[in-house]
Structure formats: C-alpha cells, structure tokens
Amino acid sequence: MFPVAIGLNHRSAPVEIREKMSFHPSQMKEVLRELKSYPGLEGVVILSTCNRTEVYAATTNVEVGIISIKKFLADHHGIEEKLLDQYLYVHTLYDAVRHLFRVTSGLDSMVRGETQILGQVANAYEQASHAEVTNKAINVFFQTALAVGKRIRTETLIDQHPVSISYTAVELAKQQFGELNGKGILIMGAGEMSTLTAKNLVAAGASTVLVSNRSYEKAIILANEFSGRAVRFDDMDQYLEEVDIVISATASTHFVLLPERMQEVMSKRQGRPMLLIDIAVPRDIHPEVGDIPLITLFDIDDLRGVIDRHHQEREIAALSAEKIVDEEMHLFLKWHNSLFVVPTIVALQQKGQQIKELQLNRALERLGGLTPKQEKHVRSMANSIVNHLLHIPITNLKEYATTSQGHLYTEILQNLFDLDVEEETKRQVSVVNQHPGQVRHGRAE
Template sequence: MQVVVVGLNHKTAPVQVREKLAFSEHSLPGALQELRKYQGINGCVIISTCNRTEIYAAVDEEHAGVESILDFLVRRSGVERVELRGYLYNYGSYTAARHLFRVAAGLDSMVLGETQILGQVKQALAIAQEHRATEKILNTLFRQALTVGKRARTETGIDQNSVSISYAAVELARQIFGTLQDRTVLIIGAGKMSELTALHLVSNGVSGVIVSNRSYERAVRLAEKFGGQAVRFSELFKYMLRADIVISCTAATHYVVRLVEMQQVMEQRGQRPLMIIDIAVPRDVDPAVGNLPGVKLYDVDALQHVIDRNLETRRKAALRAESIIEQELAGFMQWLGSLYAVPTITALKKLGEDIKQKELRRAFNRLGDLTDHDRKVIGSLANSIVNQLLHMPVVRLKEYALTPQGQLYNEVLCHLFDLPTGAEDKPNIQAAQK
C-alpha cells in the first residue's frame, strides 16, 4: 500500500477553479464515502480550505490511485479532465508526506506560517476518522503532521508578527484609502475570518463597523465585540449605502452580492466609491460587480501582493522549520519502511525454509537409509546455503527501508520472489522509532 496526494492550491489554480473543487464541511462525509468506493482507494482524508483542496489517500498502486482520485474530482467539479490536470499536483509516499508536513507547518500557505491551517488539518483528520474513511497509515501520517506543525511554531516562532488573509484585506484597504480613520466598514458573514478582519479593522481606527449575517443573532454577537451595529441580512444593501469598505466572507455556495442589487446601490451612492474585498471561496461577490463605475472589487487572489511584503522574519523561521520537517520526515519514512520490510523479510525467510524442507524430504527419500549424522550434515548444508543466499537481500532491504526508496525496493523484492505484500499487524510509529 502507498500514500498519494492529489490537489491544487493558490499557486497552481485561480480562485474560479478552486471554488469548483471546494468541499463544505457538511459535504465532506458524503465525499469521503464516495471516494472510498473507487478502485484501489483504501482510505482517504480531504483538506479543503479557501486556498487549497487536497486528497490524501492510501492506495494499492500509485498510478491507479491517482487516476481514481482524478476521476472523482472530475465528476465532482464538472471541469474537463484535460483542463483539470493542468491545475493539479500529485505526489507519492515520500513527497506526499513531506508536502503534508509543510502544509501543517504553514510553509505552503498563502500567508507563510499562518496558524489556521494546523486546525484545518486536524479537523480534516477528525472528520475522516469519524466517518471511517481513513486507516492506520493515514492516521499515523496526519498525527505526525500535527506534531510537525506544533514543533515548527513553538521552536521557530514562524507564526509571530501577525500576517493573515484578514490582515492582508485590511492592508489592502489602507493602500486604497491611505487611512481607515473615519471610514465605515460593512462585514458580510460572522465567522472566524470575519471576526479576525473586524479585529484588525478596529485596531486600525475605523469609526464604524456594520455586521450582516443570515443568522442575525450571530451578527449581533460579533458586532457587540467591537461596538458595532448588527443588521439583518434582508437589509444588507440598504446599509451598503453607508459603507466605504465591504468585506465579505460567508460559507454560501452562491453569490450573495449580485449585479442587479449592486447597480441600484451604486446609482444611489452617486459618485462615492466603494471598495469590496471578497475573501470567500467560493466567492460571495459576482465578478461582474467589479465592472460597475465606482466599485473596486478584489478577491482572495488579489491579496497575494499584500501578503508578500514584510515576510523576511518568517522566511528565516521557515528555514529552521524545514530542518524540523526533515527530522520528522526521516522518522516517518523509517516507520513506513519497517511497515513493509518486516513482513517481506518474514515472508522471504519462510519461502526459503519451505523450499529447504521440501528439497530435504526429496533428497532423504532418494538417498534411502541414512544415519542421524548424515541427515544432520545434509540439513546443516541446506540450511547454510539458504541463509547465505538470503542474507544480503535481507540486509539490503533493512538498509533501504530507512530511505525514501525503501518501499520501491520492497516491491521489487516481492515481485522477484513472488511474495505476498502487506501486513496485518502494523507497528505504531513511536515503537518503530525507538
């Protein structure tokens, strides 16, 4: 069995593609169960955030497993297979593990070292486990990834000097307006990202915060934290007339800010410009709204240039985090190698013993009456021949098990000697590393 990852992120695909492959939390259980039915998929975990969708799977064979995942994504997204391939990356066991460790450490995020992804990795594993979509190898891999993420943040401080999507949204607003003093901001959505954005806005001196959410009670709770005003979702466009900045981040699967309503809003605003930052994936705001006179619309991809600034400290911390990743990766690959090497060595020795016993019986039958001494000498000879023939393959497999190519050598040996693959009893990673 092997581990593969197939995915896309903010570096390989634009937001209009990522939103087609995004999985909401309530859709994950069904998606996991559906994927488990595909040929060669023995377990899976799906990480889906605004900046990435990645499927980690334990598969019988790497190529076939990747193709099954691709079939699944094509069916779910409606994107043509050829087009989708251009946005996706896929990695096998060693590189897949290293990639996940970097994701958990925040090294593969739009915001280097951001903390939210660690919780998202943990939640992805929890959902897969709850719905029995995962298995031992993936469980161990993800637990190790969470350890990596915690070590990276604790030992390097990579998550210090606050930089996040919400922070970048505020910075973009400051670039446009110069200052946020005496500005009014309308926040659509009352989730964690909205709360973080409101926190940054207030700390940068906005004079008014308006919060609108489908759940009015949640809007009230968020507005109260910042001395702002909560408005019902049905009054959203009415209060948009008062706003200078709109920041939208809901969990809706469709546009909540549409062109028709915004045309009316802008007509009533006259010459007053309106800045809209859409940090939701899938997007909350119809892209056509950005073509209206007076509207400056930015989606999550537009935040990249803001995030790229002032990250030198985090880049230095990232170098130290990479060292931690290599340490933890070596431990995981050693465990993974032992997972396959031990059963293979056992099977190889059993094969040798079976052949030896079979040939000894045949020889003894043909030789007729033999003394106990003769039998012992012949048995010792056969035993020595088998042991010497198998000695170097066993030694080399133990050595290779500690390298990234360990699983490959294991498979080659199994094919050469026609050995069964896999193991029922799999050691835990702590035991394997002792």
C-alpha cells in the same frame, strides 16, 4: 500501503477553478464515502479550503490510486480530466508525506506560517474519521503531520509575526494599550478593510467597538456583524472625545481628520492619550495630527514597514521550519520502512526454511540408506545453499531500508517471492494533552 496526495492550490489554479473544485462541509461525509468506493483507495481524507482542494489517500497500488482520485475529482465536479490535469499536482510515497507536513505547518500557504491551516487539516481528518473512511496508514500520516505542525509553531514562532494590514493595525493597538477589553475603539469606514479590522479587534478581545461611515446604513450593517454600535458620521467628534483608539479606513479622497479638528478634540479629553491608525489610501488623517501632544499616529506606510519586517522574520522562521520537516521526515522514513523490512526479512527466511525442508525431505526419501553422517552433510549443504542465496537480498534490503525507496524494495521482494507479510502500522504520535513541541515516535495501540 502507499500515500498519495493529489490537488490544486492558489499557485496551480486560478480562483475560478478552485471555486469549482471546492467541497461544501455539509456534503463532506457523503463525498468521502463516494471517494472511498473508487478502486484501490483504502483510506482517504479531503482537505478543502479557500486556497486549496487536496485528496490524501492510502493505496495498495499507486497508479490505480492516482487514476481513481483524478476520476473522482473529474466526475464529482463535472470537469474533463484533460482540463483538470492542467491544474493538478501529484505527490506520491514520501513526497506525499512531506507535502502534508509542509501544508500542516503553513509552509505551503499563501501567507507562510499562517495558523488557520492547522485547524483546517485537523478538521479534515476528523471529518474523515467520522465518515469511517480512514485506515491505519492515514491515521498515522495525519496524526504525525498535526504533531509536526504544532512542533514547528512552538519552536519557530513562525505564526507570531502578523503580515496583514488589518491584523497588524490591531497588534499595534495591543502593543500601545495592552488588553483591548474595556478600551473605546472607533472604526471609520465600512468597507472590506474595516470589516477585517473589526473581526480582528473582536478576536483580540475588544468589547466596545463603534463604527462610523458616511453611509449610516452601511455602518449599521457592519456594526451588527460583531455586536458593535453604529454612529453617524456627522456626530463623530463627540465619540472622538471618548474613545482611546481610532482605526480609519474610509474611501474618502481627502483628509477626514485635520490638525485643527483634532486639537479641539484633544482639548476636551482631559489629558488622555489617543492612538490613531490610518490604513486608508489616500490617507484619512493629516500627517500633522501626529505632532499633537498625546496623539500617536501610524499610517499605512508605518504598518507596511512592520509587515515587511514580519515577512522577513517569517522567512527566517520558515528556514528553521523546513529543517524540522527534514528531521521529522527522517524519523518517519526510518519508522515506516521498518514496518516493511523486518516482517519481510522474517517472511523470506521462513519461506527459505519451508522450501529447504520440503525439498530436503523429498531428496532423503529418494536417496534412502544414507548413514547419519551422510544425512548430516546433505542437511548442512541445504542450509548453506539457502543461507547464501538469501544473504545478499537480506543485506541489501537492510541497507535500502534507510532510503526513501526502502518500502518499494520490500514490496518488490514480497511480490517476487510471494511472501505473505502483515505490516505493523501502529505508531504512537500523541497530539492531544501534550506539549505541542513534543513529538513522540514509537509503537503503541
């Protein structure tokens, strides 16, 4: 059973193609069963996100599996295969397993180490399981990948360094005030950046969020998205006197908050500190506002400095993550090849013994009249021929078992000698109710 991964992502295809190739979650059960019906596919999973669409499959014939997956993608989305081939990448065998490990760990994401992909992979696997289109091989691949993803995040902390402007703004607020629950927060502006900031604030536990915008109607729409409250732009001063944090992202072409205005606001706050985070370009808050006592001001360049450091920290963490992937691939490769090699050697030896006994009995019947000593010599010679004939293939197969091509050699040997081998695909990879950094390798039910 061989793994195959075929798909496209933000590096291989423009958004126009990625949109056409996406799968809606509500249709996934039917889509998965449609895919599974194609020739050569024994188990399948579809991973569909905003940045990638990938099909993972376990197949008994790699070439047939690749043809089937490409045909399915072209047929389902109504795109010519020749056009689709320009954007698709194909990973087979252990390259497919490594790719899945890297995807699940966030190493293949647009933002390295991002956390969302781990849940997306888990959800894709869950959908395939519910649709009853997985098999033992797919189960092992994905359970192992999820365990690897958790281990990497636990050991490298790669996802602990925010790299988006809106997320970093919220993280700065948390560093300044600790928990955001109970803190008064005002968002100035109702555009895309304000929307992202509002979502991150709510995710961080903020419960009191006000939205102010020159268009009061837009402020209402944004506030309603996360149960906040809209306030009129002209009434903003009275709320500036009350809130603890202001995050500004308006589309204004000039400063909205000037030093004189903020001096007056601070005179009415009875000594309470205030954090201002200006993520607008052009800036909304005059830089001299940061000189006012009890005001801490960050502008977008301050945030970008933090983000640049976080990018560097993520890249350092990614190096450690890649080493973990290598380590996990070595363990997986060793385990996976053993599934093929040990049963194949046993089957080959049994085949040799069966042929020897059959031909030996025929020869002894024809010869007839041999003394016990003579018959013993004939049997000894037959044993020696079989053992010598099988010694080199078995020795070499054991050596190949430690390489990335080990399972291919066993497959070839099975076909050459017409061996009936039932591989053992049970493997214990516990990803539930265990420490995320612990990945156990072994066989189990």
